[in-house]
Amino acid sequence: MRAEVHDTGIALVFGGSRGIGRAAAERLAECGLAVVVAFRSDETAALDAVTSIRQAGGRAEALRADVCDEAAVRGAFRAVAAMEGVLRTVVFSAGVTSDGLLATMSAESWSRVIDTNLTGAFHVSRQSVKAMRKTGGSIVLVSSTSGISGQPGQGNYSASKGGINALTQSLAKEVAGLGIRVNAVAPGFTDTDMLRRMDAKARAEYAALIPLGRVADPREVAFAIEFLAGPQSSYTTGQILAVDGGITA
Template sequence: MSRSVLVTGGNRGIGLAIALSFAEGGDKVAVTSRSGEVPAELAAYGAIAVKCDITDAGQVDAAFTEIEEKHGPVEVLVANAGITKDTLLLRMSEDDFTSVLDTNLTGAFRVVKRASAKMLRARKGRVVLISSVVGLLGSPGQANYAASKSGLVGFARSLARELGSRNITINVVAPGFVDTDMTAVLSDERRKEIVAGVPLGRYAQPAEVAAAVRFLASDEAAYITGAVVPVDGGLGMGH
């Protein structure tokens, strides 16, 4: 059956690949972004886009209300929206730190809380949080980003215990370096340095991350919750 799926930050990069994967599988897909524009690739599947800044609880509630009216209560939530403000600790401002956590971690809290109310009533649901290998390994100049992505793991595992009795699974996907617009701006030298540390010797494709998310949202993964699934070419193994 076609499910109501929401992907936050689903207008580009990894989020767009995830949204497309669900749409191609026949689900009713909605994405949120700050622009509220639906990418042409998604529009072809009848997907909708809702303007939403996940740092604003009021906008989150309004976005869910609109999606529920058009697609029904969200049955699969992928919390993907995130930002970076990279700089070394001594140069990092309070806003650099708190704004990244407010979007990446507290933003996930806002959307999961809003979705879980209806999932609890339905006694079923799938939640997948998009973390990062950086949240497990750490990265110089990314203390704010790593803290936010690491925090998602504790958040997910607590909710897995809290909501599991209602048939709601909460899992985390931790991508490594993925070939997107965000990584395309890196110099060739930096890209070579990164790939040198990846056992598989290459960047991930967005569709490979999407495949892991789709699996965790499937019936086949009904007995998996509180898991952290790396899609990182082996970069973070051991963590």
């Protein structure tokens, strides 16, 4: 389904090579935005996403940037600033998991998840504000229902996503006067690599708890990101939009 064109600006999508990030990159390209697919390590997946967007008639480039590396994030924004067009949207969809009970969780597992999911969101959000301070724009952070209701065995992940929710609300109030909107989408169980790594029995048990009776397709989350990024949500900021089949209702 071809979307109504938002404008001819640029969308920078961190974690845009796979899963929800890739679906968001493809959807924003369908809206007429030139998409920069930022990735940490999987260049093959990033280039595949770029090829898919171009074959569908969109514009896209791939850009390596580790969200844990402050200098790398700054470099990504410098590269985008050198491109033709105005940065309209930044999507933060980078994320990792390292599940385990807190009492036996290593400090490394805790730090890796917090550094990527939360500190990475800080790095990206800070540079987004600097880049958009004169033009306005939209920042969309990908959170999780685990950030709304903490899950056992996910103390690090739940803390990182709960932090994203609080960051979203705080930053939205700070930058509203600059014409910058900040929102988060909180997906529930979604058909991504992260979910597929789960034990099949556990995956089925979780799916059975969802009122709609199934997991989400990444594009269903991408539609929510499109809404938060685009003009239809021009009076929406500081919100956490759950896309979870009713599990947090």
